[in-house]
Amino acid sequence: MNLENRKYVILLTFLMVGIIFIFRLGYMQIVSDKWDDRAKEISEKTLPIYAPRGIIYDRNGIKLVENQIYYDVKVIPDDIGKVDTAKLCELFGISRETFDEKLKIARTHPNVGYAPSDFITQISKEDFSTIREQLYKYRPGFYEVKNPLRFYPRGIAPHVLGYLNEASPKDIEADDYYVPGEYVGRMGIERAYEKDLRGRRGLSYILQTAEGLKSEDLNDSRDIQPENGKHLVCTIDAELQEYGEALMKNKIGSIVAIEPSTGEILAMVSAPTYDPNWIVGKKNRNTYYPQLLQDTLKPLLNRTSYSEYPPGSIFKMFQALVGMNLGILTPKRTFVCDGSLIGDHCFGTLDMYSAIKCSSNQWFYLAVKRIIQSGKHKSIFRDSEYGLNVWAAEMNKFGLGVPLPLEIGSGKTGLIPDADYYNRFPGYYDSTQMRPRWAYSTIASISIGQGEVLLTPLQMANLGCILANKGHYYYPHLVKKIGDDPKRPIYREKQIVSEDPSNYDVVIDAMRAVVEEPGGTARRARTKDIRVYGKTGTAENPHGEDHSVFLAFAKKDGKDIAIAVYVENAKWGGEWAAPISSLMIEKYIHREVLDTLKEQRILDKDFIHPPDEE
């Protein structure tokens, strides 16, 4: 047997294996894409690139909301290794027990030892600069992550601006743009203009290690650059808003100031208010939000559009206008006012001008009776039913009883009762005869802005605009510029209330007299060098002291402003609401307030904390 030939068997075996390997390598590396794809799947991942959220400016370019970088320090328990725990605790200013506690949380569900968890969150840039110098000693177990949060340099207008919150599972389901941990606008402008403000985050492909950590950027062509959020120019005047919030300190109520020529809201103060910075970021919100929520004074409530109040005497002007628009009343129309029908404080045979100026109750009782019981039907019940509906429709034109499409939410609609409203009252409808059981006399208190009638302060301010414009208005709004785009079209459409502006002259003249003439109820609204047109109101409040109301407008130097001030439980409109209005008007037009005596009186007043003299 020749064993020597066996070398060929062995050699061939070796070479066969080599050739098989080379074919296999060629298949895996060149022919098949399977392993290429698998390698990418293993070694690559995408990271979002943060798109800076749009900044919100006031009408004069002052920043109301901006972004500020905070730092979160993350911990990966398995990567801590040997570190000086005592020094680490000192660096972060925490106790050893806190450290152990945090680490315990980081190690347990849903986190695991090799995955990052929050260690300390929301460290300010300043605080972090000292930490940064030392942090390298504790890597890779501890590392920082940038966390941009909202910052409100002036700390004003929380109800208008709104706030951000982490996306809820519901948000994520509704809009696939959101991912867990993403911030979403929750209220106010932040929510209303969410899609403009948020921009579009980018995507960057990175190389990851087996632990899932980033090892390097791929700078791939697949990367998507972020699109910055659009900056908004708000209609708010920061100075005026800030001033209004100061005046309303220790009071409950609202100030709404609107530029009548455009419908732009200059100030929207809901008191009591809070500093929006309090609820920025998870840490702060967890502390302060529950406090704000439980506060019996409801600081989170935006009273300017979510509270409805009886308007009181300011409503009389619009009764007069409705009467004139319907052709039922004229300025010359007189009624004998003797206080016999309704409690009153001015007497004699009064025309419309005098009735508004002295805020006669009986004049309006009689005037509104002409509107509602106009004689179209023989039955006073049917007549009232018909008349009230005509009246209500006319009132709706003034933006009352209907929603005003404000960006941050229309709020409440207020209440302008129509016939159906009363018919639904128990016993108010005779279903056999198909007619109401009520007539004007039943509902007469609506004539003087009491009874069922309710308005929001925003609607009141909008009434001021209608007066200033003599019969038209623009829907009040808060944003005048979205990036490079103009305001939303709906806010550029003129809303016509009355065809004939001349009807307004008598009302406006009376408003001037209310402020300027001796015996006017709003002497406190007089303002140096500015002619203020105003009307006071004192709304009866069955639950406590009456509410103080003032509606005014003024024009000077090309600036115009309409304002409604509502102070709860402050009694006479002339006492508190009127001077607050005049200070606001002076501040807006002159940019400074000279009447410091008047100013001080308001600042000092405290309606919330009763003095303990008794």
Next chain:
Amino acid sequence: MRNSAISLKHLDWGIIGLYVLLVIIGLINVNSSGYRGEDIAFYSLSAPSGKQLMWFGLSIFVAIFILLLESPFIKKGAYGFYAVVMLMLLAVLFFPEKNGQRSWFGFGEYGIQPSEFAKTATALALAKFLSTINIKIQNFNDRLRAFAIIAAPCIFIVLQPDPGTLLVFCSFVFVLYREGLSGNILMFSLLAIVLSILTILVKNTHIELPLVQDLIQGHYVIILVLWMIGLLIAFVIKNFVNRRERKNAYIILITGFIAAGSFVFVVDYSYDNILKDHHRNRIELFLGLEEDPDGKDYNRNRAMAAVGSGDLFGKGYKQATLANAKQGHVPEQTTDFAYCTWSEEFGFLGSSAIVVIFMIFLTKIILIAERQRSQFTRIYAYSVAGIFFLHFMINIGMIIGLAPVIGIPLPFISYGGSSLLSFTILLFVLIRLDNERMEVLR
């Protein structure tokens, strides 16, 4: 006595060149596979490349020392060396465990595995034994003794336990075959492997057969198939084999059938009862009976992704996205999986170049073996060829998914001082012996 000093003229510079080439490839590769992203000098002792370089230096020193030995000394000392290594294999069992194995004499970070040297020692002892006058492998007794020489270290290695190294000892079948062991053994081994794989593949399946109500378990199906093949062969024998040899043929057929059938049951039983869970996992993953790319099959899946993503030219030196210490996706990327880094970074050209170099290297050793007048050297040379081949086949086979995961290094390429040193010794003993091919007869 003839002059037994080293002759530079007869020194095989070709094989030395291949050795240096492979070690340099290994050094270049470990510099990348151990790369953590920081800037450490290639030769720095805190980098794996620095350590490997130091081991290379030591290996050269040892290689020169071996070349300076007198070859009669090597031949005479073969049994002695074998005995010493066996004692070390015994002693190491009493040392502390490392990675679940008692195979390591540790000195801090450095250490030595006696099993690495057991290959050289066994090769030498086998060469000595088989080259003794009057010893013929065809004789049953001699064959038994030759197997005993191979089996002794295997027993110690089973006790460690180290299945990878154990497998390497299978490589001695090549030298036994070359020296006269019946080729049938090779055939039977191949058949046994095929039958084992088939058994494992079907053992947990149940097959519905026509005419039979119950489902039939996998291994019975194999028996059934064997039975049918047997009938077919019987038919062939009856019709085509001449009458005189027919009886013999039937005996062989029946014996073969019984042996194959029992083997199926033995495999079935051993697979369930002797192998550990993780062994079974590896085999099932390899055979594709189970898929778990991010769990049990993590290593193999990462390794294959690294190799397969290399494309034609690779990702470039130190540009691996999976197989380096920085990325860490491929485990053991400096040692057993070192070939991944090379293949990922140098692509098909690089990875097949290593296969080609190994083919040249192995061919060269066989050529060396065949030119010997000394039977001792030829036997030793075939042992060396077999050992290198098995390491090559299992290591690369595992990485490219043609073999189950078995942790053995790729000679000269994998990082590890003990392994480099032992392969150097294995090779340079051959080079020293080869140096005397003109003079020695036995």
